[in-house]
Amino acid sequence: MVQNRALGLLSFLFFAFGFITCLNDLLVPHLKNSFDLDYTRSILVQFCFFTAYFVISPPSGKIVEKIGYKKGVIVGLIIMAVGCGLFGPAAKAHSFNLFLMALFVLAGGIALLQVAANPYIARLGAPETASRRLTLVQAFNSLGTAIAPIIGAALIFRAGFSGAESVVGPYTGLAFILILLAVGVHFTTLPEIKEESEESSKPAGKLSDYPHLILGILGIFFYVGSEVAIGSFLVSLMGLPEMGGMMEVEAAKYVSIYWTGAMIGRFAGSAYMQKIGPAHTLLYHALAAVVLIAGSFLFSGLNALGCLLLVGYCNSIMFPTIFTQALDGVGGYTKKGSALLCMAIVGGALLPLVQAQIADSSIGLRLSYLVPLVGYLYIAYFGFYRTRKVA
Numbered sequence: 402m403v404q405n406r407a408l409g410l411l412s413f414l415f416f417a418f419g420f421i422t423c424l425n426d427l428l429v430p431h432l433k434n435s436f437d438l439d440y441t442r443s444i445l446v447q448f449c450f451f452t453a454y455f456v457i458s459p460p461s462g463k464i465v466e467k468i469g470y471k472k473g474v475i476v477g478l479i480i481m482a483v484g485c486g487l488f489g490p491a492a493k494a495h496s497f498n499l500f501l502m503a504l505f506v507l508a509g510g511i512a513l514l515q516v517a518a519n520p521y522i523a524r525l526g527a528p529e530t531a532s533r534r535l536t537l538v539q540a541f542n543s544l545g546t547a548i549a550p551i552i553g554a555a556l557i558f559r560a561g562f563s564g565a566e567s568v569v570g571p572y573t574g575l576a577f578i579l580i581l582l583a584v585g586v587h588f589t590t591l592p593e594i595k596e597e598s599e600e601s602s603k604p605a606g607k608l609s610d611y612p613h614l615i616l617g618i619l620g621i622f623f624y625v626g627s628e629v630a631i632g633s634f635l636v637s638l639m640g641l642p643e644m645g646g647m648m649e650v651e652a653a654k655y656v657s658i659y660w661t662g663a664m665i666g667r668f669a670g671s672a673y674m675q676k677i678g679p680a681h682t683l684l685y686h687a688l689a690a691v692v693l694i695a696g697s698f699l700f701s702g703l704n705a706l707g708c709l710l711l712v713g714y715c716n717s718i719m720f721p722t723i724f725t726q727a728l729d730g731v732g733g734y735t736k737k738g739s740a741l742l743c744m745a746i747v748g749g750a751l752l753p754l755v756q757a758q759i760a761d762s763s764i765g766l767r768l769s770y771l772v773p774l775v776g777y778l779y780i781a782y783f784g785f786y787r788t789r790k791v792a
Contacts, residue, residue, distance in 0.1 A: 407525060407591050408534070411518055412541040414474065417582060418481070418511045419545030421575060423632070425450055425504075426656050427553045428568070430636040430649060435564040436497045440637070440766070444757040447633050449501040451625065451749030453508035454515075461516040462740035471591045473517030478583040480510030485576035492565045500565070512743060520739045523725055535721035537671050543664030543717065547657055554653035606734065613790060614738050617727020620783040621745035624719045626752025627690075627776030631712055632659060633753050638709075638766055643701050655706065659713040666717025674718065683722045684784030690715035690777040694770055709770070719780060726787050752776060 425446055433443035465473040484507025491499035522538050523531040556571040608615060638644055639652040647655075666686075674682045690712045697708035724742055731738050752772055759769040 415542035416545040419542035423546035423549035440757040455747035458743040477514030482579035488572035540667035546660035550657040622748035623776035626748030627773035629749040662713030670718035680787035687781035
């Protein structure tokens with residue numbers, strides 16, 4: 402009963418930072434227009450956001466070791482609230498750099514929350530059901546990402562609010578909600594998870610002792626980078642004449658479809674994953690994503706868009722499955738491994754930046770989607786590797 406309450410609360414937290422993270426897909430085109438930026442400069446929104454994971458995750462692991470999972474979640478929520486609150490001064494100063502700083506602080510809080518929450522969920526029950534448990538909780542993260550584009554578009558692309566000022570109200574409201582969540586977690590009883598002691602677990606060893614963890618770190622890097630790259634440029638892509646020339650508010654609805662696919666896939670994936678196993682599920686989803694992106698190059702308009710939107714379903718089970726497959730059997734290396742996996746989320750900063758530079762070149766925005774295609778090819782390899790190891 403206590404475990405169910407804990408999973409329920411954590412599911413709501415995952416919903417919250419899924420909602421906030423997905424708002425970046427609207428901030429990229431919105432700030433691009435507000436500050437008259439090219440693709441490379443505008444994607445610094447995602448670069449600063451996901452670079453925070455790389456910078457903040459290592460100290461976050463140490464913080465969680467000292468203060469525990471529950472306090473780690475509370476501190477993460479407070480830092481997130483501070484980041485949201487900084488959007489007001491950034492808009493008042495009309496400074497793109499201040500927006501980037503606010504996003505870095507906001508993402509730093511999410512990184513701490515991820516480092517605390519992901520391994521906690523994985524160990525809040527039987528090890529053999531860790532992938533399915535984390536997948537189900539991540540489904541609520543996807544619920545947040547599914548509705549964020551619709552609500553965010555209504556709030557950010559508002560008539561009568563010009564430029565960057567339109568983001569102040571939504572992010573100030575989020576700051577208050579995050580503070581309330583921190584208070585709620587403080588007064589909620591969460592079951593303690595006993596850590597494996599040095600005596601009861603095998604020695605942590607070195608990273609090189611766990612090749613599947615190293616491959617999993619790269620898997621998270623390519624997964625987050627590919628997923629963010631697709632979502633970040635969807636609004637701009639749909640504004641191209643050959644893709645329909647949609648307005649931002651209309652295009653945001655299709656971004657919601659992309660993330661809704663991830664939500665549906667996480668619920669469905671947790672079911673058939675029981676039959677075919679996590680590694681095979683990951684392999685098949687990654688291969689499907691490769692085929693869909695390749696298909697988007699062969700079509701135009703809604704057919705090409707449909708291929709890219711369906712990649713959202715393929716993404717659904719990837720993060721929790723890669724995460725738990727990478728940590729499988731690492732023993733006393735779990736916390737360090739978790740921090741390294743969260744650091745790999747920096748892929749969300751680097752791969753979209755590469756794609757943006759390609760989009761600004763003569764190659765163009767459409768063919769820049771070769772970048773996430775390469776990412777999914779690697780994830781398919783990791784899935785295949787794990788099927789051989791667990792067979």
